[in-house]
Amino acid sequence: MQLTRRSFLKLTGAAAATATLAGMGLNTASASAAYPLRIKYTKEVPTICTYCGVGCGIICSVRDGVIVNAEGDPDHPINEGTLCSKGSSIFNVSYIYEEKGKPIVNPKRLTKVLYRAPGASDYEEKDWDWALDEIAKRIKDTRDRTLVETVDVGGRQVTVNRTNAINWLGSAWCTGEENYLFHKMARAMGVINIDHCARL
Numbered sequence: 001m002q003l004t005r006r007s008f009l010k011l012t013g014a015a016a017a018t019a020t021l022a023g024m025g026l027n028t029a030s031a032s033a034a035y036p037l038r039i040k041y042t043k044e045v046p047t048i049c050t051y052c053g054v055g056c057g058i059i060c061s062v063r064d065g066v067i068v069n070a071e072g073d074p075d076h077p078i079n080e081g082t083l084c085s086k087g088s089s090i091f092n093v094s095y096i097y098e099e100k101g102k103p104i105v106n107p108k109r110l111t112k113v114l115y116r117a118p119g120a121s122d123y124e125e126k127d128w129d130w131a132l133d134e135i136a137k138r139i140k141d142t143r144d145r146t147l148v149e150t151v152d153v154g155g156r157q158v159t160v161n162r163t164n165a166i167n168w169l170g171s172a173w174c175t176g177e178e179n180y181l182f183h184k185m186a187r188a189m190g191v192i193n194i195d196h197c198a199r200l
């Protein structure tokens with residue numbers, strides 16, 4: 001088939017229209033048969049994106065206690081309905097759509113602790129109590145081993161009580177109040193290398 005400039009534009013225009021309809025949740029197999037609206041019979045629950053400190057607004061559509069859709073909140077003053085690629089995929093943190101469009105729990109979601117020992121090539125499953133005890137033990141060991149109590153400043157011993165061996169990173173999955181408490185705890189232990197992806 002010979003492709004003229006006009007037929008090329010026609011073809012790409014049709015493809016773009018098809019993609020747009022698909023993106024709107026419409027069945028492109030037949031122009032007249034609309035795909036059932038995902039947000040039908042749902043309750044709108046506004047929330048905030050948990051990925052970063054920008055704090056974009058998201059509307060979750062919930063049906064029978066299950067989130068069936070998540071999209072940018074057009075009334076939110078920060079993002080005005082837009083979401084970046086991370087926020088746009090937030091639905092998949094918990095769910096995916098199966099073949100017929102029904103949301104199911106994302107089978108790739110990690111629900112168990114996976115631990116890879118130093119030098120090991122495979123992960124092994126551990127329980128949460130083990131993980132929390134191990135984290136606490138390693139933090140305490142490192143802190144006790146590396147704590148510097150005083151430094152010499154011009155012949156005078158100045159108390160610093162600090163360790164350079166631990167780096168503390170806050171999480172955008174936590175609230176500002178939780179990150180405030182993490183920060184306090186890190187300071188209390190003498191950690192001075194503290195950061196957060198949103199610089200909280």
Ligand code: SF4
Binds near residue numbers: 052054084086
């Ligand atoms: S990750 Fe993206 S969508 Fe989420 S708050 Fe940050 S900028 Fe907004």
